[in-house]
Amino acid sequence: MAKINGNEIRPGNVLEHDGGLWVAVKVNIVKPGKGGAFAQVEMKNLRDGRKLNERFRSEDKVDEVRLERKDQQFLFEADGMLTFMDSESFEQIELPADLLGDRRPFLQDGMTVAVEYYGDEALNVTLPQKVICKVVETEPVLNGQTAAKSYKPAILDNGIRLMVPPFIGQDEDIVVHTETFEYSERA
Structure with a gap:
């Protein structure tokens, strides 16, 4: 694990803090008129989903964790569990469906995803x-x-509602950003 200063924390960084693994969701650098600058960090626990707001001064040292990413293929969903298969070793793992949150409808059969x-x-x-x-x-x-x-307004085949340009008609394929839930282009 690498040690980084509190002012080097960026959204998406995974930190070991208070005995748990946390991902930085939002980072706000505050420079008060008196005293040193600090980072106000909103974090989410990777294991149980709890949220935490923490203040890190620039001289504070935190442990940054590097997660290993493996490409895996989505196979099916059963009883609230998603089954993925490693494309190299063909090992299968099950993860809870709520891990994806509101992005779950975008997961399609056979889709390759990155599991950390x-x-x-x-x-x-x-x-x-x-x-x-x-x-x-x-x-x-x-x-x-x-x-x-x-x-x-438009409704997609996965039930997601979003706004599309006026030239998009029914039964057309479009490209959608999975993070922002926004129309990108025609497919």
């Missing part, structure tokens, strides 16, 4: 940045409505 390990313990699943989804319901395309930067 700490030793032998699987802690996190990272979906691809963009996925292709089909629009199952939206308002019809109207002629002459392409000049303005307006958007209309």
Whole structure:
């Protein structure tokens, strides 16, 4: 484990703190008029999902943990557990479906994801940045409505609701950002 200063913490860093593994979700550097600068860090526990707000001064040392990433293929979901297979060793692991949170609908059969390990313990699943989804319901395309930067609501084949440009019609494939839940482009 590498030791880093408190002001070097960035979102996405995994830290060992208070006997647990925490991922930095938000980092706000505060420079008060009196005294030294500090980082206000919102962290999420990788094992149980608890949240914590912690203040680190620039001279504080924290342990940064490097997680090993392995590409694995999603096979199926059963009883709230997701089954993944290592593409090299063909070993299968099960992880709870709530690990993905609101990004769960984007997980598709056969999709390759990155599973992050700490030793032998699987802690996190990272979906691809963009996925292709089909629009199952939206308002019809109207002629002459392409000049303005307006958007209309749409429902995707996985149940996600998002805003799409007016030229996107029903049964079209689109590319969606899995982190921001936003339309990216036509597929």
